[in-house]
Amino acid sequence: MVFALAFLTPMWAQQSMIVNLGAIDGIDITPDNIFNYQIQASATQNVQVTGTIRYRNNAGLYLSYTYGYTLRQGINTIDVAAVHPNWQFSSSALRELFLSYKKLPAGTYEYCVHVQLMGKGAAENAASFDECLYHKSDDLFLINLIDPDNNAKIHEFNPALSWVVNYPFASELTYRLRVAEIKQNQNPQNAITRNNPIYDENNIMGNSLVYPVYAKPLVVNQPYAWTVDAYFRGILLGSAETWKFTIVEDTLFTGASMDLSYIDIARVKGKQMLSAVGNIKIKYLCENTMTDTLQLQIFDSKQQEIRLKGDKLIAHYGDNRYRLNLRDSCILKDAKSYNLIIHSKSGGSYDLPFTYYNPDFIIDNKKHQ
Numbered sequence: 001m002v003f004a005l006a007f008l009t010p011m012w013a014q015q016s017m018i019v020n021l022g023a024i025d026g027i028d029i030t031p032d033n034i035f036n037y038q039i040q041a042s043a044t045q046n047v048q049v050t051g052t053i054r055y056r057n058n059a060g061l062y063l064s065y066t067y068g069y070t071l072r073q074g075i076n077t078i079d080v081a082a083v084h085p086n087w088q089f090s091s092s093a094l095r096e097l098f099l100s101y102k103k104l105p106a107g108t109y110e111y112c113v114h115v116q117l118m119g120k121g122a123a124e125n126a127a128s129f130d131e132c133l134y135h136k137s138d139d140l141f142l143i144n145l146i147d148p149d150n151n152a153k154i155h156e157f158n159p160a161l162s163w164v165v166n167y168p169f170a171s172e173l174t175y176r177l178r179v180a181e182i183k184q185n186q187n188p189q190n191a192i193t194r195n196n197p198i199y200d201e202n203n204i205m206g207n208s209l210v211y212p213v214y215a216k217p218l219v220v221n222q223p224y225a226w227t228v229d230a231y232f233r234g235i236l237l238g239s240a241e242t243w244k245f246t247i248v249e250d251t252l253f254t255g256a257s258m259d260l261s262y263i264d265i266a267r268v269k270g271k272q273m274l275s276a277v278g279n280i281k282i283k284y285l286c287e288n289t290m291t292d293t294l295q296l297q298i299f300d301s302k303q304q305e306i307r308l309k310g311d312k313l314i315a316h317y318g319d320n321r322y323r324l325n326l327r328d329s330c331i332l333k334d335a336k337s338y339n340l341i342i343h344s345k346s347g348g349s350y351d352l353p354f355t356y357y358n359p360d361f362i363i364d365n366k367k368h369q
Contacts, residue, residue: 017041017047041072051064052110053110054112063090109134144163155275160210162207162262179224181222207285227241274353308330335356
């Protein structure tokens with residue numbers, strides 16, 4: 001018996017080890033830190049290490065790696081230079097997202113590290129050792145809604161909804177836009193999560209979209225929740241906060257707002273009549289050149305050109321936003337229809353019909369109500 005105990009004790013010590021994931025618990029996993037764990041071994045031993053990240057809400061989304069390693073007695077911090085992992089991914093898109101862009105999709109995942117004893121002296125069914133952690137990946141602050149502002153009161157029944165992203169690979173992304181009614185005693189987040197959306201658009205290429213005329217019409221005094229999800233080749237990357245807006249109707253000027261949304265001139269293209277209270281805000285996405293020039297012209301309903309001061313705008317590569325002060329740059333009549341024609345030096349032509357409202361008249365009338 002004494003001989004048997006003397007033989008079994010070193011075998012037990014050889015197989016005893018502890019996996020410690022504390023250094024990466026609570027942080028986003030990237031290729032730079034995925035091996036930042038420790039393995040405590042009671043003896044020198046060759047092992048095979050397998051790590052797996054698997055999403056709880058999407059079992060088909062996973063990545064894993066396997067590599068061989070020699071552990072020394074004591075606490076072993078993994079030497080990344082000595083690790084040559086064999087990677088496996090559920091899709092090529094996930095491989096590129098993680099290895100090239102160092103990001104993981106949104107959602108809650110489980111990261112497990114499995115250590116298997118290997119080599120000479122290991123039993124046929126050698127002991128293995130595991131440790132797991134859970135983490136929620138949610139890039140809430142990398143996708144930001146812009147317009148309409150949160151809790152905005154707007155007069156546009158087809159508002160331009162816009163957002164920005166802070167990913168360095170933003171050009172690779174597509175977006176999903178959702179709008180839902182907010183019912184009594186609901187906050188915007190609950191509304192967008194629980195209620196069926198009245199508008200749900202996928203595979204949006206740009207960073208803005210005008211609420212389309214074919215969608216369910218928005219109504220006055222009904223609060224709406226809206227949010228945007230970003231996708232990388234079909235994989236949900238993250239979501240923006242959920243914002244709220246409400247359409248209100250001015251008693252004198254239906255559809256006129258003191259602070260309108262930015263209008264994406266490439267999307268509107270004369271499809272709807274806009275309202276301009278003293279100014280009009282436009283957005284222009286310059287994609288093909290580093291700089292561009294926008295030539296502006298305004299015509300009345302009789303096709304007579306209105307003289308416009310400052311009729312040129314300079315655009316730079318990317319998202320350009322302008323607020324045109326119509327009251328100071330030209331002479332327009334209150335509650336009359338006009339056409340803003342924009343020609344870009346790069347060859348684009350845009351037609352924005354609008355109704356002009358003098359802000360002084362709106363303010364004076366409101367004071368006397």
